Amino acid sequence: MTQFINLTLNGISTGAIYAAVALALVLIWRATRIVNFAQGAMLMITTFIASELLNEGSPYWVALVVAMISGLLLGAVVERVLIRAVESAPEINAVIVTLGLLTLLEATAGMIWGNTPRSFPAAFSIRGYEVGGTRILFSPQDTFIVIAVIVVALSLTVLFRGTTLGLRMRAAAFAPEVARLLGVRVGHMFTLGWALAAMVGAVAGVLVAPSVFVGPNNFDPILIFAFVAAVLGGLDSPPGAIVGGLVLGLVISYVSGYEEASLAPLAALALLVVTLMFRPQGLFSASSERKV
Amino acid sequence: MSSQETAAHPRRWNGLLGAVRGSTLARSLALLFFGGIALVVISELLSEYRNLQLAEGGYYFAVLAGLTMLIGSSGQISLGHGALMAVGAYAVALLVGDEHWPLFAALVAAVVATALVGVPLGAAASRLRGPYLAGVTLAFAVALPPLGNRFPETLGGENGLTITQPTPPSGLGSGFPPERWLAWIACAGALIVAFVLYNLMRSGVGRSLRAIRDDEVAASLCGLHVGRNLTLAFVVSAACAGLAGGLLVVVLGLAQPGAFPLKLSLALLSGVVIGGQGSLVGAVWGAALLVLLPNWTTDIAHSFSFSTNVSSNLPLAVYGVMLIVAMLAWPSGIQGGVRVLSSRLRGVLRARRDAAR
Numbered sequence: 001m002t003q004f005i006n007l008t009l010n011g012i013s014t015g016a017i018y019a020a021v022a023l024a025l026v027l028i029w030r031a032t033r034i035v036n037f038a039q040g041a042m043l044m045i046t047t048f049i050a051s052e053l054l055n056e057g058s059p060y061w062v063a064l065v066v067a068m069i070s071g072l073l074l075g076a077v078v079e080r081v082l083i084r085a086v087e088s089a090p091e092i093n094a095v096i097v098t099l100g101l102l103t104l105l106e107a108t109a110g111m112i113w114g115n116t117p118r119s120f121p122a123a124f125s126i127r128g129y130e131v132g133g134t135r136i137l138f139s140p141q142d143t144f145i146v147i148a149v150i151v152v153a154l155s156l157t158v159l160f161r162g163t164t165l166g167l168r169m170r171a172a173a174f175a176p177e178v179a180r181l182l183g184v185r186v187g188h189m190f191t192l193g194w195a196l197a198a199m200v201g202a203v204a205g206v207l208v209a210p211s212v213f214v215g216p217n218n219f220d221p222i223l224i225f226a227f228v229a230a231v232l233g234g235l236d237s238p239p240g241a242i243v244g245g246l247v248l249g250l251v252i253s254y255v256s257g258y259e260e261a262s263l264a265p266l267a268a269l270a271l272l273v274v275t276l277m278f279r280p281q282g283l284f285s286a287s288s289e290r291k292v
Numbered sequence: 293m294s295s296q297e298t299a300a301h302p303r304r305w306n307g308l309l310g311a312v313r314g315s316t317l318a319r320s321l322a323l324l325f326f327g328g329i330a331l332v333v334i335s336e337l338l339s340e341y342r343n344l345q346l347a348e349g350g351y352y353f354a355v356l357a358g359l360t361m362l363i364g365s366s367g368q369i370s371l372g373h374g375a376l377m378a379v380g381a382y383a384v385a386l387l388v389g390d391e392h393w394p395l396f397a398a399l400v401a402a403v404v405a406t407a408l409v410g411v412p413l414g415a416a417a418s419r420l421r422g423p424y425l426a427g428v429t430l431a432f433a434v435a436l437p438p439l440g441n442r443f444p445e446t447l448g449g450e451n452g453l454t455i456t457q458p459t460p461p462s463g464l465g466s467g468f469p470p471e472r473w474l475a476w477i478a479c480a481g482a483l484i485v486a487f488v489l490y491n492l493m494r495s496g497v498g499r500s501l502r503a504i505r506d507d508e509v510a511a512s513l514c515g516l517h518v519g520r521n522l523t524l525a526f527v528v529s530a531a532c533a534g535l536a537g538g539l540l541v542v543v544l545g546l547a548q549p550g551a552f553p554l555k556l557s558l559a560l561l562s563g564v565v566i567g568g569q570g571s572l573v574g575a576v577w578g579a580a581l582l583v584l585l586p587n588w589t590t591d592i593a594h595s596f597s598f599s600t601n602v603s604s605n606l607p608l609a610v611y612g613v614m615l616i617v618a619m620l621a622w623p624s625g626i627q628g629g630v631r632v633l634s635s636r637l638r639g640v641l642r643a644r645r646d647a648a649r
Contacts, residue, residue, distance in 0.1 A: 104612025
């Protein structure tokens with residue numbers, strides 16, 4: 001029973017991170033109908049930047065903010081330079097471009113920082129809380145992760161629901177032609193969508209780095225898990241991405257705990273295939289019909 | 293296609309030559325024959341090290357040909373072919389290393405095993421498009437290789453499985469270099485793949501696949517079974533990857549999880565895209581690229597005295613840049629460029645001939 005509770009708590013904290021990256025994928029999908037397979041590599045770069053700053057002695061929060069800003073810039077540059085050119089091409093071209101970017105970014109990181117993963121500090125203690133004499137598998141750092149992801153999700157909700165800018169972005173995503181006629185700079189909105197997504201990814205990277213370490217390939221599984229979480233939620237819906245992330249986090253945690261960690265990607269794959277076969281519109285999505 | 297063409301020009305190609313050009317099977321048999329002779333001659337001319345590279349090129353061609361057929365003809369993308377190679381590789385390593393099967397039987401079994409793995413994957417793939425399919429196969433590529441660590445007692449864990457490599461038969465003489473024999477085996481596999489795919493793509497199956505790729509609704513209205521055809525394409529492509537994985541074990545003598553990282557799948561995709569999607573000749577370019585690029589970049593890194601970090605990541609960086617540039621500027625790849633050049637050249641020659649008349 002203790003193990004079950006521990007695994008559940010652990011699943012919530014890792015699920016929050018998958019949810020954040022899934023949120024980034026959903027933002028980009030909504031803006032440009034592209035799955036950004038380079039998301040994991042982009043947040044790997046920003047996390048390396050944070051790691052460099054921390055090594056030079058800057059405070060954690062400065063490193064986090066710099067990572068977020070570099071994510072913002074990276075996302076904007078990638079959209080303007082690479083994605084703009086394939087937005088109207090067949091969808092397989094965009095997939096290949098993001099995969100090329102993934103390859104390029106991982107190689108670049110390996111060139112600059114080497115292929116050996118390095119450790120990354122946590123913001124708070126990673127020793128679990130003590131409840132009734134037993135130490136549980138949930139630490140102040142996990143609390144920080146969950147709160148940070150909630151803050152990110154709430155700010156995005158406020159942005160999209162409560163501001164004119166958010167309204168413009170939604171309009172550009174759902175009806176680009178009409179939005180353009182009404183004076184929305186659709187291209188700018190797409191760039192902003194990618195930039196925001198990369199920033200959310202950067203937060204997730206810094207949050208997850210203490211447990212996966214920072215290396216060129218260490219965030220590949222995160223991308224896979226985030227993709228599965230986003231598809232579970234329907235790829236279109238930010239709340240779906242959050243729920244999908246949590247569900248996947250729990251599944252992964254149970255599989256890793258009761259079976260073995262190396263089976264976790266296989267469990268995610270099974271969940272992905274089953275979802276796509278039977279409910280391609282996602283488990284929690286309201287929209288009904290979609291061509292997968 | 294060809295029967296009508298030859299009927300239209302009955303006198304143009306007479307006798308045996310006409311028959312060979314007319315029939316796909318005869319044409320591919322001729323290509324197989326001359327390709328085989330050419331490879332034997334080439335392998336005689338090359339050094340031992342170059343022969344090993346030729347062997348590498350052989351198994352890369354096998355997997356790239358299957359993948360390029362899948363991407364180019366049926367429009368399905370797969371990032372799982374690195375992992376499918378792992379299936380074939382472990383099958384051969386287990387059957388030859390533990391069960392002492394003869395090599396040929398083990399390679400056939402590897403092809404069958406990988407095709408069987410490809411069936412559920414292909415059935416899933418046939419219902420998915422674009423980014424969804426890429427995501428599923430990407431997850432497969434990441435999820436499968438760690439299984440080698442899950443069953444360390446049968447699959448050898450991180451160290452993997454080793455086999456004793458085949459030695460040249462004594463009939464070839466005692467001085468026959470083993471590297472050349474490995475090159476022959478790998479190239480024989482590559483030629484078989486080329487032969488099968490060449491015929492398949494020019495059969496009804498190939499035409500159905502292209503019809504489905506271009507317009508799925510129209511194809512199914514014509515009575516084509518979309519799901520069945522796409523699954524078949526995936527399974528054939530998986531079988532090619534399985535053969536390639538088996539040949540990889542033959543050439544390297546080793547199957548281990550580290551040999552099939554996500555990077556391999558990305559490199560395979562690069563080979564297909566840069567070589568030219570959907571073209572068997574493009575797969576030759578792609579295979580040459582995958583074999584030669586790491587060497588070139590090592591040389592370049594040496595001459596500029598780059599650090600090992602840079603030199604070990606340089607091939608990957610080049611793949612990334614080439615993938616992006618190809619998609620933005622030249623989606624038809626090297627073979628597309630060759631095709632444009634040769635058709636221009638032909639145009640120039642024809643213009644000259646007409647002017648001379």
